[in-house]
Amino acid sequence: MTEPTRDAIVRSAAPLRMADGASSDLLLYLPTGEIAATLLWLPAMGVGARHYESLALALSARGIAVAIHEWRGIGSSDRRASRRVNWGYRELLHDDLPASLYRLGQAAPGAPLYVGGHSLGGQLASLLAATTAMPVSGLVLVASGAPYWRRFSPWVGLAYVAAPLLAAVAGRLPGRRIGFGGNEARGVIADWSRSGRTGRYAARGMDVDLEAALRHQKAPVLAQRLRDDWLGPAPSLAFLLDKMPDAPREVSVVVPDDLDGAPADHFAWMKAPGAVARRIADWVHAR
Numbered sequence: 001m002t003e004p005t006r007d008a009i010v011r012s013a014a015p016l017r018m019a020d021g022a023s024s025d026l027l028l029y030l031p032t033g034e035i036a037a038t039l040l041w042l043p044a045m046g047v048g049a050r051h052y053e054s055l056a057l058a059l060s061a062r063g064i065a066v067a068i069h070e071w072r073g074i075g076s077s078d079r080r081a082s083r084r085v086n087w088g089y090r091e092l093l094h095d096d097l098p099a100s101l102y103r104l105g106q107a108a109p110g111a112p113l114y115v116g117g118h119s120l121g122g123q124l125a126s127l128l129a130a131t132t133a134m135p136v137s138g139l140v141l142v143a144s145g146a147p148y149w150r151r152f153s154p155w156v157g158l159a160y161v162a163a164p165l166l167a168a169v170a171g172r173l174p175g176r177r178i179g180f181g182g183n184e185a186r187g188v189i190a191d192w193s194r195s196g197r198t199g200r201y202a203a204r205g206m207d208v209d210l211e212a213a214l215r216h217q218k219a220p221v222l223a224q225r226l227r228d229d230w231l232g233p234a235p236s237l238a239f240l241l242d243k244m245p246d247a248p249r250e251v252s253v254v255v256p257d258d259l260d261g262a263p264a265d266h267f268a269w270m271k272a273p274g275a276v277a278r279r280i281a282d283w284v285h286a287r
Contacts, residue, residue, distance in 0.1 A: 088187025116140025
């Protein structure tokens with residue numbers, strides 16, 4: 001496929017307002033020509049939407065309209081986690097992500113809809129695909145996997161005990177200070193840590209059996225694992241994929257040669273996402 005120039009891609013920021021009054025901008029990248037599919041992309045924990053622009057442009061150049069979700073508490077979001085301002089997976093899954101999904105559908109009506117994400121974004125994309133009433137044509141995972149400590153090491157398990165305690169004391173997880181994630185809300189850290197300790201997904205205050213929903217998720221999955229990614233090792237990815245036994249899967253490994261020599265780790269791929277984008281686009285166009 002001949003790639004259009006960036007001038008052939010319309011970039012915009014669509015303002016969103018959630019049911020509880022929170023607001024943020026959804027970054028949209030729309031090809032001016034035929035749109036083969038749409039993809040709602042969810043960032044990793046603590047990573048702003050704008051950091052995925054290169055990925056979005058590479059996909060849009062291949063006929064895929066991309067919307068990059070902004071996590072509550074980061075970038076264009078009007079909320080910041082604090083002792084007085086808190087949220088968890090319930091707000092993300094029930095309020096924020098459906099708003100982004102609906103807005104993307106408005107931007108490119110009728111096109112097949114895909115959801116995907118990086119790291120934690122891939123986990124919540126899986127949960128979104130499993131719970132949304134909108135028809136999802138496929139699920140895309142990059143450097144993702146379930147955080148269950150038994151798929152890592154006992155040291156990782158200790159983090160799932162320490163992180164919620166630190167967040168409770170500080171009023172939020174001071175991720176910028178400790179070098180992990182962003183300044184995350186206590187509720188997000190509580191839900192994330194619980195899944196890390198137990199291996200099961202649940203959202204406090206959300207009356208949905210997320211594990212049962214995942215078991216019924218049948219949209220096909222494309223998963224790309226980074227070869228040298230200790231935050232997303234093969235057992236972690238397999239554990240997440242096995243929660244969706246009826247979803248056809250395709251798994252590939254990204255190596256440094258795919259990234260212009262950059263390390264094939266959890267974040268370096270974002271600086272050279274061409275090969276990752278090509279695999280996604282080829283998979284989408286082949287469906």
